[in-house]
Amino acid sequence: MMINLRRQKEVRAVKRVLWCGFVLMFVFFFSTATLYADSKAYHVGCIFAITGKASWLGEPQKNTVEMLAQKINESGGIDGKKLVLHIEDTQGDNTRAVNAVKKLIKKFNVCAILGPSRSGTSMAAIPVAQAANIPLISCASAEIMLQPIEERGWIFKLAQNDSDAVRKIYDHLVKRGLKKVGVITGTTGFGAAGRDFLIKMAPEYGMEIVADETYAPGDTDMTAQLVKIRNSGAQVIVNWSIVPAQSIIPQNMKQLKMEIPLYQSHGFANIKYAQAAGEAAEGLIFPAARIMAVDTLPKRHPQYALMAEYKSEYESTYKDNVSTFGGHAYDGIHLLSGALEKVGDDPAEIRNYIENARFVGTGGIFCFSPKDHCGLDKTAFELLTVKNGKFVVLEP
Amino acid sequence: MESGGFTDFLQFIFMGLQRGCIYALVAMGFNIIYSATGVINFAQGEFVVLGGLMMVTLTTGFGLSIVFAFLISTLFVTIIGILMERCTINPVKKPTVLRLIIITIAVSILLKGVAMIIWGKGSHYMRHFSGSDPFVIAGATILPQTLWIIGILGVIVVAFVVFFNLTMTGKSMRACAINRDAACLAGINDRNMVMLSFALSAGIGAVAGIIVTPIIQMDYARGALLGLKGFGVAVVGGLGNSLGAVIAGILVGVLEALSGGYISSHYMDAIALLILLLVLFVRPSGLFGSSEASRLKEF
Numbered sequence: 001m002m003i004n005l006r007r008q009k010e011v012r013a014v015k016r017v018l019w020c021g022f023v024l025m026f027v028f029f030f031s032t033a034t035l036y037a038d039s040k041a042y043h044v045g046c047i048f049a050i051t052g053k054a055s056w057l058g059e060p061q062k063n064t065v066e067m068l069a070q071k072i073n074e075s076g077g078i079d080g081k082k083l084v085l086h087i088e089d090t091q092g093d094n095t096r097a098v099n100a101v102k103k104l105i106k107k108f109n110v111c112a113i114l115g116p117s118r119s120g121t122s123m124a125a126i127p128v129a130q131a132a133n134i135p136l137i138s139c140a141s142a143e144i145m146l147q148p149i150e151e152r153g154w155i156f157k158l159a160q161n162d163s164d165a166v167r168k169i170y171d172h173l174v175k176r177g178l179k180k181v182g183v184i185t186g187t188t189g190f191g192a193a194g195r196d197f198l199i200k201m202a203p204e205y206g207m208e209i210v211a212d213e214t215y216a217p218g219d220t221d222m223t224a225q226l227v228k229i230r231n232s233g234a235q236v237i238v239n240w241s242i243v244p245a246q247s248i249i250p251q252n253m254k255q256l257k258m259e260i261p262l263y264q265s266h267g268f269a270n271i272k273y274a275q276a277a278g279e280a281a282e283g284l285i286f287p288a289a290r291i292m293a294v295d296t297l298p299k300r301h302p303q304y305a306l307m308a309e310y311k312s313e314y315e316s317t318y319k320d321n322v323s324t325f326g327g328h329a330y331d332g333i334h335l336l337s338g339a340l341e342k343v344g345d346d347p348a349e350i351r352n353y354i355e356n357a358r359f360v361g362t363g364g365i366f367c368f369s370p371k372d373h374c375g376l377d378k379t380a381f382e383l384l385t386v387k388n389g390k391f392v393v394l395e396p
Numbered sequence: 397m398e399s400g401g402f403t404d405f406l407q408f409i410f411m412g413l414q415r416g417c418i419y420a421l422v423a424m425g426f427n428i429i430y431s432a433t434g435v436i437n438f439a440q441g442e443f444v445v446l447g448g449l450m451m452v453t454l455t456t457g458f459g460l461s462i463v464f465a466f467l468i469s470t471l472f473v474t475i476i477g478i479l480m481e482r483c484t485i486n487p488v489k490k491p492t493v494l495r496l497i498i499i500t501i502a503v504s505i506l507l508k509g510v511a512m513i514i515w516g517k518g519s520h521y522m523r524h525f526s527g528s529d530p531f532v533i534a535g536a537t538i539l540p541q542t543l544w545i546i547g548i549l550g551v552i553v554v555a556f557v558v559f560f561n562l563t564m565t566g567k568s569m570r571a572c573a574i575n576r577d578a579a580c581l582a583g584i585n586d587r588n589m590v591m592l593s594f595a596l597s598a599g600i601g602a603v604a605g606i607i608v609t610p611i612i613q614m615d616y617a618r619g620a621l622l623g624l625k626g627f628g629v630a631v632v633g634g635l636g637n638s639l640g641a642v643i644a645g646i647l648v649g650v651l652e653a654l655s656g657g658y659i660s661s662h663y664m665d666a667i668a669l670l671i672l673l674l675v676l677f678v679r680p681s682g683l684f685g686s687s688e689a690s691r692l693k694e695f
Contacts, residue, residue, distance in 0.1 A: 053617055055517045213661040218621040220418060220611045221411040221542075224657035224664075227404050244519040244613040255530040255537045256407075276521035276613050278528065 041082040042340050045104030047115035052091035057117040060326030063318050068333045078340045090121050097121035101128045111345035114332040115139055130154050135351045139328035146373045156373045158328040164378040165266045166197045168287040170205040182211035182234030186241030194240035194265055210234050217243040222252050242267030250280035274386045287381035289324045291362045296392040302360050327362035403535035408657040414542040416649020417549040421604035422626025423641035425597040431573035431636040432593035435496040439504035441623025443601025447473045448614035451606040452520040470602045477598025481591045511616035519615040545607050632672050634685025
């Protein structure tokens with residue numbers, strides 16, 4: 001009886017060892033498989049906030065890169081090599097972004113990384129990519145990501161500069177002879193950054209900030225702030241925010257029968273915000289990437305053909321409106337596939353290629369240089385307005 | 397448009413009333429479950445979201461009339477509240493307060509995920525119930541939707557007073573809230589009362605969601621934000637005290653609007669929260685809470 005029990009135990013121990021060995025072999029086999037299987041392919045990493053609170057940024061980006069990669073591979077790949085995308089989800093979280101970058105570099109040996117979607121996650125991921133000497137092409141907009149440029153040699157960004165949106169608005173105000181500006185911003189990172197630029201750059205354009213108000217993303221009524229702005233004698237209101245609450249401002253202005261012009265930021269470039277504000281949104285002006293109003297853009301515009309193609313492909317594939325954010329990913333894949341075609345998948349060569357790249361994208365006409373890793377200026381924005389519930393290019 | 401001292405003041409009050417009524421409705425939802433179980437239901441914000449999203453789908457998606465969609469959305473969320481109680485709260489063998497609270501957090505994450513899958517990640521909007529042409533009162537303007545919000549809060553408060561004071565079920569619920577063991581001995585089925593409390597607070601949450609959606613738009617992730625202010629208001633009004641929630645809600649809303657209008661909108665939330673803190677220093681059980689009753693509660 002005793003012997004029997006002991007033997008059973010031994011058998012169990014042997015079984016356990018065998019199991020462990022089997023599992024280990026299994027893991028080893030698959031990890032090496034991912035490392036060496038597709039050596040005749042180009043491996044590019046993508047990190048987007050596909051789920052989580054910033055998923056409205058990351059989801060169109062993921063959709064776009066998948067759509068483009070499929071198209072490229074169906075037409076024979078890049079120089080006969082397949083483009084393999086390794087897509088990771090940051091969930092909008094800094095730690096996850098850093099881990100994703102490390103995983104892409106160490107495990108998948110990617111030659112370049114596209115993303116992250118948010119400025120915060122990009123800032124977290126930048127030191128890792130910079131130290132590993134892998135080009136990181138962020139889809140976020142904060143200009144601080146590229147400063148100081150000496151320490152950001154491997155970092156690029158595709159989104160337009162917030163400060164250029166301010167320039168575009170102030171240029172237009174100067175043209176209309178309006179000087180007294182009432183600023184109202186959301187208390188999110190986007191709103192705060194915009195507020196800083198609006199205040200800092202006002203003297204350059206001879207603007208006087210007569211009111212400076214804020215609202216929280218959950219606020220339901222901004223009449224108190226607007227009454228203050230009205231009493232300050234402002235000639236124009238600039239509302240800078242990216243959350244849905246910004247649609248309340250035009251409605252409250254209509255409620256208070258305020259007649260002064262309203263400018264919004266490029267954060268308004270979501271047709272749902274305009275629809276939510278309804279009639280009150282008619283005629284407000286905001287700078288945005290041209291992709292938001294492709295249909296009303298003159299056909300001879302250099303960006304037109306490309307954007308019309310992207311828009312129709314995206315909207316028919318995903319049954320969703322095309323967005324500026326997906327456009328950044330579109331530009332990223334185009335930039336990278338161009339680089340891979342010209343110089344192959346050596347990260348340093350790719351970096352050098354991008355530094356001198358010039359191309360027409362959805363975000364604007366890019367013109368990179370060793371000093372400018374964004375490649376866009378205020379001409380990337382077009383002033384749009386709302387007409388019959390649709391975004392249209394503002395007639396000059 | 398003229399503007400002067402009194403007109404501005406009235407405008408701020410209108411703004412405060414609108415915000416306050418929304419806080420009050422969310423806070424009432426917290427209170428009902430708290431009185432019945434001693435638990436803070438962290439899924440309250442999700443009820444608000446579900447109500448709002450359902451309303452959008454029914455009105456803009458299916459083209460139902462507002463009244464009809466209102467009833468169906470409320471019923472839908474009420475059923476979700478009942479299911480939540482029957483499936484997650486009722487089966488717990490040793491219902492300690494901490495355990496139940498953690499369950500409500502889990503349910504809130506679950507509901508949020510389901511809402512994301514069904515309604516997607518974008519924000520949804522719908523038209524105001526009866527147009528957006530403002531009424532002018534002494535120079536200040538008020539939106540019809542704000543009147544709807546105030547009116548619906550009024551109706552709900554009256555319905556509650558009637559329910560809790562004049563009906564047998566309402567009285568039984570109050571008995572359970574005061575002393576559950578004694579209520580059981582008097583022949584009240586306390587488990588059913590808990591279920592009813594979830595049904596009621598889900599219903600109220602849904603109503604709150606339905607009436608604010610035309611103003612703020614709704615997305616799946618709104619719950620936490622909406623729940624937080626409502627929770628603060630419930631604490632200030634005295635947890636478990638529904639009338640306290642209404643008064644505290646309006647008080648907080650008006651204070652926020654006035655500090656936004658007269659001091660600075662940068663500190664709007666800060667000033668309101670500072671006053672709330674002061675209230676809690678002076679009266680730890682809230683404005684209308686009884687300190688004796690709160691000593692008997694576990695949480």
